[in-house]
Amino acid sequence: MVVLNSFAVSADPPGGVPPPNIVLITLDTCRADRLGCYGFGLAATPAVDRLAAEGVRCADAVTSAPITLPAHASIFTGLLPPAHGVRDNGAYLLSDDATTLAEALKRTGYETAAFVSALVLNRRYGLAQGFDVYDDNLWSEDEPALFMIRDRPAPRTAARAVAWIETRARSAPPTPFFLWAHFFDPHQPYNAKVRSRHLLPTAYDAEIAQADEGVAAIVDSLERLGVFDATCVVVAADHGESLGEHGERTHGVFIYDATVRVPLIFRYPALLPRGRIFERPVHVFDIAPTLLAMAGGELPNAQGLNLLPALRGDSPLPERAQYSESLLSELGFGMAPLFGVRYRGHKYIRAPQPERYDLAKDGHERFNRYDADPALARELDYELDALVRDSEARALPVRANPLDEETSEALRALGYLAAPAARAETAGMDPKQGIALYNKLEAARHAAQRGDYSGCEGLAREVIAAAPRHVSARNVLGVALLRQNRWADAAQAYADSLAIEPNQARALHALGYARFREGKLEKAERCYRASLEQAPGAVESMIHLGFIEMQQGRPDAARQWYDKALVADPAFPRAHLASADLYYLQGDYSNALQSYERTLEALPDHFAALLQAGLCAMKLERYGDAKAFFTRAGELRPDSWMPPYNLACLSAVTGEADTALRQLGIALDKTDDKSQFARLAAADADLRSIRSRPELRDLLERATGGAR
Numbered sequence: 209m210v211v212l213n214s215f216a217v218s219a220d221p222p223g224g225v226p227p228p229n230i231v232l233i234t235l236d237t238c239r240a241d242r243l244g245c246y247g248f249g250l251a252a253t254p255a256v257d258r259l260a261a262e263g264v265r266c267a268d269a270v271t272s273a274p275i276t277l278p279a280h281a282s283i284f285t286g287l288l289p290p291a292h293g294v295r296d297n298g299a300y301l302l303s304d305d306a307t308t309l310a311e312a313l314k315r316t317g318y319e320t321a322a323f324v325s326a327l328v329l330n331r332r333y334g335l336a337q338g339f340d341v342y343d344d345n346l347w348s349e350d351e352p353a354l355f356m357i358r359d360r361p362a363p364r365t366a367a368r369a370v371a372w373i374e375t376r377a378r379s380a381p382p383t384p385f386f387l388w389a390h391f392f393d394p395h396q397p398y399n400a401k402v403r404s405r406h407l408l409p410t411a412y413d414a415e416i417a418q419a420d421e422g423v424a425a426i427v428d429s430l431e432r433l434g435v436f437d438a439t440c441v442v443v444a445a446d447h448g449e450s451l452g453e454h455g456e457r458t459h460g461v462f463i464y465d466a467t468v469r470v471p472l473i474f475r476y477p478a479l480l481p482r483g484r485i486f487e488r489p490v491h492v493f494d495i496a497p498t499l500l501a502m503a504g505g506e507l508p509n510a511q512g513l514n515l516l517p518a519l520r521g522d523s524p525l526p527e528r529a530q531y532s533e534s535l536l537s538e539l540g541f542g543m544a545p546l547f548g549v550r551y552r553g554h555k556y557i558r559a560p561q562p563e564r565y566d567l568a569k570d571g572h573e574r575f576n577r578y579d580a581d582p583a584l585a586r587e588l589d590y591e592l593d594a595l596v597r598d599s600e601a602r603a604l605p606v607r608a609n610p611l612d613e614e615t616s617e618a619l620r621a622l623g624y625l626a627a628p629a630a631r632a633e634t635a636g637m638d639p640k641q642g643i644a645l646y647n648k649l650e651a652a653r654h655a656a657q658r659g660d661y662s663g664c665e666g667l668a669r670e671v672i673a674a675a676p677r678h679v680s681a682r683n684v685l686g687v688a689l690l691r692q693n694r695w696a697d698a699a700q701a702y703a704d705s706l707a708i709e710p711n712q713a714r715a716l717h718a719l720g721y722a723r724f725r726e727g728k729l730e731k732a733e734r735c736y737r738a739s740l741e742q743a744p745g746a747v748e749s750m751i752h753l754g755f756i757e758m759q760q761g762r763p764d765a766a767r768q769w770y771d772k773a774l775v776a777d778p779a780f781p782r783a784h785l786a787s788a789d790l791y792y793l794q795g796d797y798s799n800a801l802q803s804y805e806r807t808l809e810a811l812p813d814h815f816a817a818l819l820q821a822g823l824c825a826m827k828l829e830r831y832g833d834a835k836a837f838f839t840r841a842g843e844l845r846p847d848s849w850m851p852p853y854n855l856a857c858l859s860a861v862t863g864e865a866d867t868a869l870r871q872l873g874i875a876l877d878k879t880d881d882k883s884q885f886a887r888l889a890a891a892d893a894d895l896r897s898i899r900s901r902p903e904l905r906d907l908l909e910r911a912t913g914g915a916r
């Protein structure tokens with residue numbers, strides 16, 4: 209039996225050392241064995257290597273799940289997924305009932321700030337608890353490719369973190385601070401632009417090098433401000449990357465060491481030795497209790513341990529099993545979930561075909577030794593069970609079924625909720641068999657990324673034929689059909705997916721969209737509302753509910769949805785845009801302009817927002833601003849007739865008749881539909897001042913084909 213929490217987290221900072229600043233850096237998708245300090249000779253990771261050389265490097269650290277949100281939830285709560293309840297990205301959020309590292313530090317007087325680099329860690333998923341600042345505004349970053357996650361490169365995230373450190377360093381009196389920086393670079397796609405790229409073996413290593421640049425920027429700022437040694441800097445990863453091992457290209461399905469072993473480094477010279485390699489098994493859920501022991505706070509319910517005495521060499525760690533799980537195969541593909549432990553040199557994975565590896569001899573887990581020693585396997589299974597039971601005893605009150613009765617009824621009425629019997633079909637397929645299907649689905653996604661939607665459709669249908677409960681394949685099929693404007697087919701694909709797994713806020717949103725495009729507003733509305741039931745922060749669904757209200761002539765109700773979206777995510781550009789369009793329709797040009805400007809902060813190249821902002825500025829007689837907006841729009845789309853047309857209107861209104869006529873000529877040359885152009889120009893009140901000019905008449909005749 210493992211006894212967890214065998215020593216309580218100390219409530220006082222040890223040895224009279226004042227509470228340190230704390231900087232926690234999580235490197236997303238970073239394999240321990242691709243860092244220089246973990247023995248990878250070809251790495252370009254000088255900043256992380258330096259922290260290891262000047263602190264304690266844990267050689268045997270494991271994460272709770274090879275998936276970003278569940279792993280980070282463990283880092284912040286000191287709990288395993290069955291306890292904190294977050295089992296996947298997107299569909300789960302950390303309960304408000306959780307006490308996080310940030311909340312506990314905040315209570316002891318810390319200033320707290322987080323800078324995250326990917327949408328999967330947006331505040332809507334619950335990790336913002338306890339942070340004074342939570343910088344998750346990624347809307348001004350490049351639009352991600354289809355199926356890719358919106359993200360921000362480490363140097364840009366680091367610059368924002370450094371700015372925060374510097375601002376608060378200037379403000380007196382000094383209170384300790386807690387900063388969390390999350391760098392997403394090593395996650396797919398691998399497209400980093402680092403100087404050392406030509407020296408690195410793979411594009412993945414270049415991504416790690418780029419994340420290291422972010423670490424360097426933060427370390428430099430701490431040194432510059434003279435607080436480096438008064439700061440405990442921790443570097444960890446949420447999970448690794450398979451890089452093809454066991455047939456898995458990235459991460460998420462399997463729980464082999466390639467994705468569950470992570471780097472973990474602590475540097476804090478006031479309490480920790482320099483250059484120590486700590487060999488005993490540790491877990492990412494130990495991070496929060498350890499940091500709180502330094503800061504004089506506590507996390508009473510944590511499963512993780514305060515590692516400080518062990519890292520210092522004062523006392524040994526008790527023998528513990530290291531837990532990992534992945535429910536992705538179950539939640540996404542309808543296959544068996546995987547649960548595993550590493551214990552006393554063995555790795556055990558509970559699966560339809562269970563596995564046991566001797567890690568000392570077989571570090572890459574190639575030879576399944578399960579059958580060689582059934583008694584040992586039973587012992588490991590028992591350790592796993594003990595951890596699950598301990599987790600369940602501490603489990604946060606997660607909404608077991610986020611669907612309320614009304615939503616369930618609505619879904620049943622639409623035919624989306626399948627009877628439980630229909631769900632058993634492929635349940636229990638071992639992910640080891642399923643990985644080939646997973647890779648085929650990857651190929652389908654790549655086809656869609658290339659714009660080959662029918663290729664994507666074919667591959668997705670092959671996966672579904674082999675595994676009918678493959679929810680992800682049905683959703684990928686849905687995307688391929690949406691992209692081909694096949695609304696009814698797309699609706700069917702999503703309905704099928706939801707019939708298997710109704711707890712999918714994003715699929716509900718997509719189904720709503722397909723219904724919306726079919727003109728079935730009532731059905732669309734039900735889907736969007738159901739999506740919001742499951743994901744209360746689903747801002748996209750809020751905007752679309754607003755669109756439906758607009759279509760039904762209820763602008764005030766639409767406005768409420770847009771406002772609600774902006775409360776959930778104050779920077780969400782689509783909400784600013786929808787809100788701006790509504791102000792414009794209502795003739796409130798001043799508010800409209802403000803909202804277009806907020807849209808343009810995130811999306812400076814948004815053509816429609818630029819044109820509309822120009823029109824608002826014109827109405828407000830801010831002609832210089834109007835000209836700037838139209839000119840910028842013209843630079844963006846030199847082939848479009850609209851910017852020169854609007855510039856012509858602007859010139860006509862400000863009395864520059866010749867310029868107006870010249871711009872109008874340019875606009876006419878660019879337009880395909882010349883007769884529509886002629887109708888518009890003939891009736892346009894903005895052109896009143898040049899109406900009597902013979903050049904305008906010539907132009908209109910040229911447009912209608914009269915003068916040739």
Ligand SMILES: [Zn+2]
Nearest residue numbers: 236237276446
């Ligand atoms: Zn991740």
